[in-house]
Amino acid sequence: MDVPKLLEAAxxxxxxxxxxxxDLTVNDVWHHLTHDEWEVALGLLEELGDVHPLPLAFWQTLATAAEQMRLERSAAWCHWRCYETRHGIIRADLAFKPADVARRQTPFSGAGVLRPMWNIGNRTPTGEPALNIAGLWVELRPHLEPGRRATVRLAPLDPAQWQHLQPGQVITMHKDRTVAGTAVILSIQRK
Known part of the structure; x- marks a missing residue:
């Protein structure tokens, strides 16, 4: 299916x-589609998808359109939203440790590439902290530098391990066994 048809379907x-x-609506999307402004229409559809939960097919269709337009970050975002549609949304305020006290010295991509380990309170059978893996998307930023803070979204590798989390809970991000950052859970929308 070509890009205009995909965007129309979404x-x-x-x-x-x-x-x-x-106050942008789907009528604005249709206006941009009639003028072959596909990238603008895609962006508006992504915004509308953030206002109200939309079905998995919506995000899958947008991901395909973004891939065909070679818009890598939009495609990654739409795939991220597919995951969230299936498993729920976890948002947190992450304080990334400064370079002078952490192992990481460089910024990391905010587009869901990093999959750090997290101490979310789970324990191993011997009582040691069990670290759980979750992908990390930085909202409204292309990357996050050491010493900065941002609102992030988490995509757990095993969502069942994260069911006990509640807003206000503090979790820690790890590069290895050392703490790379601290996050406060802002909101959770479970599936």
Whole structure:
């Protein structure tokens, strides 16, 4: 299927009254589609998908369109949202340790590439902390530098291990056994 048809199919999955914070609606998407402004239409559809939960097919269709347009970050975001549609959303405020006290000296990509270990309170059979892996997406930033903080989204490798988390809970990010950052859970939307 070509890009315009994919975007049209995704637009049909958006409820008519849904609007972004800037009062943009699916009618604005249709306007951009009629003018062959596909990248703008894709961006608007991504925004509308953040306003109200939309079906998995919506995000899968957008991911395919973004891949065909060679928009890597948009494609990665749409695939991320596919994961969240299946497993739920975990958002946290992450404080990444400064380079002078942590092993990581360079920024990391905010587009879901990093999959650090997390101490979320689970224990091994011998009572040691069990570290759980989760992908990390940095909201509204292309990367995160040491010493900075940002709102992040987490995609656990094994979501069942994360079911006990609650907003306000503090978890730690690890590069190895050393702490690379501390995060406070902001919100959880379970499936």
């Amino acid at each position: 637009a049909l999955l958006v409820p008519e009254p849904l609007a972004t914070a800037n």
